[in-house]
Amino acid sequence: MRADLLADPVDGLDEALAAVAAFDEVLVGGLLRPQPAQAAGLAGLAAAVAGTPLAAKVAEAAEKAVAGAADEDHFVALAAARSALLGSVHDALTDRVQQAAGRTPGEWTAPAPAAQQPAGVLAAARSWLADLARCGWRGIDHDVVSGAAQVVGAMLPDPALRRQAALLDGFAAELAASCPGSALERVPARRWADLWSRGMLLTLPGATAAAPAGTATGRLLPLGVDLHEHATAVQAQVHGVFEPADGGTPLLVRASVSAPKPDTVVGAGLWQLLRPHMSLLAAVSEGRSMDLVGMPVTAEGDLLWSDAYARQGEAADAFSTARVALPTAAGGPTAPLDRHPARIAVPVFLEGYTAETGDEGLVFALAGQRLAVDTDRIPAAGPLTPEAVAASVACIGLLRWDAGSFLVQPLAVETTVRKKPVAVQAGAWAGGTADKAGVKAEKAATDAAAVLRERAGRLLRK
Numbered sequence: 001m002r003a004d005l006l007a008d009p010v011d012g013l014d015e016a017l018a019a020v021a022a023f024d025e026v027l028v029g030g031l032l033r034p035q036p037a038q039a040a041g042l043a044g045l046a047a048a049v050a051g052t053p054l055a056a057k058v059a060e061a062a063e064k065a066v067a068g069a070a071d072e073d074h075f076v077a078l079a080a081a082r083s084a085l086l087g088s089v090h091d092a093l094t095d096r097v098q099q100a101a102g103r104t105p106g107e108w109t110a111p112a113p114a115a116q117q118p119a120g121v122l123a124a125a126r127s128w129l130a131d132l133a134r135c136g137w138r139g140i141d142h143d144v145v146s147g148a149a150q151v152v153g154a155m156l157p158d159p160a161l162r163r164q165a166a167l168l169d170g171f172a173a174e175l176a177a178s179c180p181g182s183a184l185e186r187v188p189a190r191r192w193a194d195l196w197s198r199g200m201l202l203t204l205p206g207a208t209a210a211a212p213a214g215t216a217t218g219r220l221l222p223l224g225v226d227l228h229e230h231a232t233a234v235q236a237q238v239h240g241v242f243e244p245a246d247g248g249t250p251l252l253v254r255a256s257v258s259a260p261k262p263d264t265v266v267g268a269g270l271w272q273l274l275r276p277h278m279s280l281l282a283a284v285s286e287g288r289s290m291d292l293v294g295m296p297v298t299a300e301g302d303l304l305w306s307d308a309y310a311r312q313g314e315a316a317d318a319f320s321t322a323r324v325a326l327p328t329a330a331g332g333p334t335a336p337l338d339r340h341p342a343r344i345a346v347p348v349f350l351e352g353y354t355a356e357t358g359d360e361g362l363v364f365a366l367a368g369q370r371l372a373v374d375t376d377r378i379p380a381a382g383p384l385t386p387e388a389v390a391a392s393v394a395c396i397g398l399l400r401w402d403a404g405s406f407l408v409q410p411l412a413v414e415t416t417v418r419k420k421p422v423a424v425q426a427g428a429w430a431g432g433t434a435d436k437a438g439v440k441a442e443k444a445a446t447d448a449a450a451v452l453r454e455r456a457g458r459l460l461r462k
Contacts, residue, residue: 030136224411225427301332
């Protein structure tokens, strides 16, 4: 990988992010009675998209917002401008990553028109989001935030609206936990502006139309598992290389499985919640491939996993896959509304580096460049540790971008023990383990789940 390309500046990047940051501060104070500093932020957003198809609408929206007279359509225009700027940042960074990795990104295919969705409930959602923009994050209180409850309740019964419902529900929960906004020591301006603008756009008619999906028949070679944990939910995302049976170009793909969880189930116990839903997790632990026949796959490279379309394949070492198959694999495109720097997570293989630990944390010195290592993302549900990464000689990871620079999130590393290479995977316990620490954590999770089931049974009997 050309690590030197990751250190080169990207033209226009700082200017785009500065315009976004200025608009995010506008939302902190709210748009009910804008102040001069907020007017400058709105003008900066309009100037940043001048010369684009959004220019006229955003200029009008900024003018109305400065006067305190913005309506729902104006807020949609401002959200679109902000998302377009972050989308341009995503595209520029993704192009740089593809150049460094020597890959060609896929092209996006426009989706067919979406099925008709209930316009009333979507309009109600945008109305609530518009109210948030008017009061600002410093002005939120429980009365304003509670307005989402009725909207979410109307959305949840409709499967076509679950995505929007989950977004609004989670956003409202975060805001409710932070009320009143006037008492906050620090406002998460970037995160809340992300959720606000995404909610505004996803509640537009047709916004969630899916690109044409196909089917995958061939061999899936797992690279590693990225585990996402929340107090009430857990998701495992398996990254891999798919080799089509017809001999076509290998593709980078993902397969995800999620499950609700009690907050007492942590560490290796998380795998107990996920294993029953995805046989691929066992294949990752055992170092095997999976043979797929007719597995649904989206245009972005997400396998819509079902065990009915998969069977266990032959042995497949993740590092052999990374050395041989990964360099020739093509990446999928990104849906327009998903273009955001936080979404960048590109599988890469690194070797020939020197791991160094200093004031800035763990870094890989590679070909004269220093690449930060995101050890905070290493899950406790596996044997991979920061110490193992620091002692490694090769790494399979996800290249991400955060706080103005690229960094790598390790999924697996190769170390040398008694002059022999040994692989350590973050998802090594996904399918079960004989490791003492893993067995102990799983037993604790089993005991916690049994207690919870017994308590739930008691409540139901009452």
